[in-house]
Amino acid sequence: MTTLEGKVALITGGARGIGRGIAVALAEAGADVAIADVEEISSSAQQYGTEAVGGMTAAQTTLSEIEALGRRAISLQADVRRKGDTQQMVEATVRQLGPLDILVCNAGVINLSPVETMTEEAWDLTFAVNTKGIFLSCQAAIPALRARGDGCIINIASVAGKKGAPELAHYCASKFAVVGFTNALAKELAPANIRVNAICPGILRTQMWEYLAEGWKRPDESKEQSWRRILASQIPLGRPQTPEDIGQLAVYLAHAKNVTGQAINVDGGQAGP
Numbered sequence: 001m002t003t004l005e006g007k008v009a010l011i012t013g014g015a016r017g018i019g020r021g022i023a024v025a026l027a028e029a030g031a032d033v034a035i036a037d038v039e040e041i042s043s044s045a046q047q048y049g050t051e052a053v054g055g056m057t058a059a060q061t062t063l064s065e066i067e068a069l070g071r072r073a074i075s076l077q078a079d080v081r082r083k084g085d086t087q088q089m090v091e092a093t094v095r096q097l098g099p100l101d102i103l104v105c106n107a108g109v110i111n112l113s114p115v116e117t118m119t120e121e122a123w124d125l126t127f128a129v130n131t132k133g134i135f136l137s138c139q140a141a142i143p144a145l146r147a148r149g150d151g152c153i154i155n156i157a158s159v160a161g162k163k164g165a166p167e168l169a170h171y172c173a174s175k176f177a178v179v180g181f182t183n184a185l186a187k188e189l190a191p192a193n194i195r196v197n198a199i200c201p202g203i204l205r206t207q208m209w210e211y212l213a214e215g216w217k218r219p220d221e222s223k224e225q226s227w228r229r230i231l232a233s234q235i236p237l238g239r240p241q242t243p244e245d246i247g248q249l250a251v252y253l254a255h256a257k258n259v260t261g262q263a264i265n266v267d268g269g270q271a272g273p
C-alpha cells in the first residue's frame, strides 16, 4: 500500500469517537488533517447526558495526537447542517493545508424514539445532520476534489443503513439514505476519477453508545450490563468494534483505486451485505 504522505484529508465530526479514529489513522498513513466539528450538539432533540465534552474542546486533544505523529492538523468550527459552514470548512482546509484529496463525512447524531411519539424536531435534526449534512459536505468539496483529478469521499453510514432497529426508524432511514446517496454519487463522479464509498460501522462505545446503552437499559440492569447484553445478542463475533477498525478501512479506501459505490460493513458480522 502506498503512503498518504502529501495528501490532505478533511473529517467532519472528527474531534472524537469514530471521527477521531479515522483522523489519527489517516495521519499515521501520512496525511495532513483538518477536523471540522461543533462545540455543542443540539440538546433539544438529543440527550447525551451531562458528561459529554464539547466538540471543539475534544478537537484540541485530537489535534495534539495528530501533531505528535509529525503531521499538520487544524480544527474548524463547522455545522454540517449549514451550507455556508461546509463551504467555509473546505475553503479553510485548502487555504491552510493545501489542495483537498480526501473528504470523510462522519458527523452524525442519534436519538431514541418510537415512531408513535417521535417529534418532528427529532426527525428533522436526524436528517439534517446525518443525511443533508453529507449532501452539503460533498457538494462543497466536489470542486476541490475535481481539481485534484484523484479524489476520495468516505461517508460514514451504519449497520442501521442496512437493517432496521426499534426506536431508531428516523436514524435508520437517514443512514439507508446515505448508502443510496453514496452509490449514486459514485456513478456521477466516476468520470472525474473521484471515488465515493460508505463505511457501515457496527457497535462502538463512543459518546453515542453511552447514550444508547443507558437508553436501552432494562429496569433491573446497570448501563454496563445493558451494554454487555446488547453486544452478546447483536454481534456474532461477540466483541465491539473500535475507532481504529474504522480508521483502517478508511485508509484502505483512501488507497483503493478501483473501489467505488460500496457500503462496507465493519460490524462483527451483524448486518447483511
Ligand SMILES: NC(=O)c1ccc[n+]([C@@H]2O[C@H](COP(=O)([O-])OP(=O)(O)OC[C@H]3O[C@@H](n4cnc5c(N)ncnc54)[C@H](O)[C@@H]3O)[C@@H](O)[C@H]2O)c1
Binding pocket: 012, 013, 014, 015, 016, 017, 018, 019, 036, 037, 038, 039, 040, 041, 054, 055, 078, 079, 080, 081, 106, 107, 108, 109, 129, 133, 156, 157, 158, 159, 160, 200, 201, 202, 203, 204, 205, 206, 207, 208, 209
Ligand atoms: N458509535 C457507533 O456504534 C456507530 C455505529 C454506526 C455508525 N455510527 C456513525 O458514526 C459517526 C460517528 O459517530 P460516533 O459514535 O463517533 O459519535 P460521537 O457522538 O462520539 O461523535 C460524533 C461527532 O460529530 C459531531 N457532530 C454532531 N453534529 C454535528 C454537526 N451538525 N456538525 C458537525 N459536527 C457534528 C459531534 O460533535 C461529535 O464530535 C456518526 O455518523 C454515527 O451515526 C456510529
